[in-house]
Amino acid sequence: MTAPAEPGHGGNRTTLVFVAPLLFASGACALAYQTAWTREFRLIFGASTSASAAVIAVFMGGLGLGGWLIGSRADQRRNPLLFYARLEALVAVTAAATPWLLALVRQAYIASGGTVTMGAPLGTIARLFLAGLVLLLPTMLAGGTLGAAARAVEGQGDAGRRATAVLYGVNTLGAVAGCMATTFLM
Secondary structure: OOOOOOOOOOOOHHHHHHHHHHHHHHHHHHHHHHHHHHHHHHHHHOOOHHHHHHHHHHHHHHHHHHHHHOHHHHHHOOOHHHHHHHHHHHHHHHHHOHHHHHHHHHHHHHHHOHHHHHOHHHHHHHHHHHHHHHHHHHHHHHHOHHHHHHHHHOOOOOOOOHHHHHHHHHHHHHHHHHHHHHHHHO
16 A cells, blocks of 8 residues: 555556556557658658668657656646646647648758758758657657656655556557557558
């Protein structure tokens, strides 16, 4: 049994049982987004290793940056679960805008002549910059979600952060499911 949570925060098994499926779905959506974005960027930048690496670097960098910048803000929120919900809503809105941003990036990259015209070093910088324009905001927001959800389920009696570990594991399983679904079913 966990100790009572401080006011305004979760910290009980009921909260964990409610939040864990949300983190599973969040992980599944994140990897579905990554798979779709990688495929879209391959159509723009080509299927080279360096083009794929640029997209993955921006995706992973955005998640890490979001965890660092946004995740810690959950500690300052009276209701971290509401903060989590708002972050997920913003992820959905910004991800929904990516088709239009991808169209603009496609036009810009084609107009520049691509890596063939710019050369490998400048082409890599261009791909990183253009991928960042599309992916940085939604991935940063997504990077902050785990911290907010973890804060919602942590209790003072959970010094080992078991609830956070459960959420992280469930989120990872969701990511695997999302990757498999987009690769093999969708």
